[in-house]
Amino acid sequence: MSVNGNWLELKPSRIGRATVFDRDIFIYCISQCMAALNEGRQVLRTMRFSAHDLLKATNRNTSRRGYKLFKDALDRLRNTGIETNVTTGGVDTPMHPRSKTAEENRQVPLS
Incomplete structure (x- = not known):
């Protein structure tokens, strides 16, 4: 951390x-x-x-x-999955273009 x-x-x-x-x-x-x-x-x-x-x-x-x-x-x-609590401007930032919700933004595969 x-x-x-x-x-x-x-x-x-x-x-x-x-x-x-x-x-x-x-x-x-x-x-x-x-x-x-x-x-x-x-x-x-x-x-x-x-x-x-x-x-x-x-x-x-x-x-x-x-x-x-x-x-x-x-x-x-x-x-390989990625999980993070990093936000941009207080908003969860999608780490993957297919992510749709804040929960999906926290844990997404690299695919």
Whole structure:
């Protein structure tokens, strides 16, 4: 808990919570979005990419084990939950676009 009483809790999925090593997936996706914007293409809410391209771009192994580790990373990112009491201007701020109520804003999956 911080000095002002705010807290953020990450809740793990069945195979653990997202790690610093999983961030490569976010970085890769963001770089793909930026490339699309720079080329004047529309950035959609759903992104499709080749797992092989991501593994190569992030210097990961492309063996069967590499694909398994990639799948596990996606699972952790998709299922790590976030719970917090942080508000903006005294109002609960949605942490996920699908959140509809204050209770849903406090605990949402990263998916």
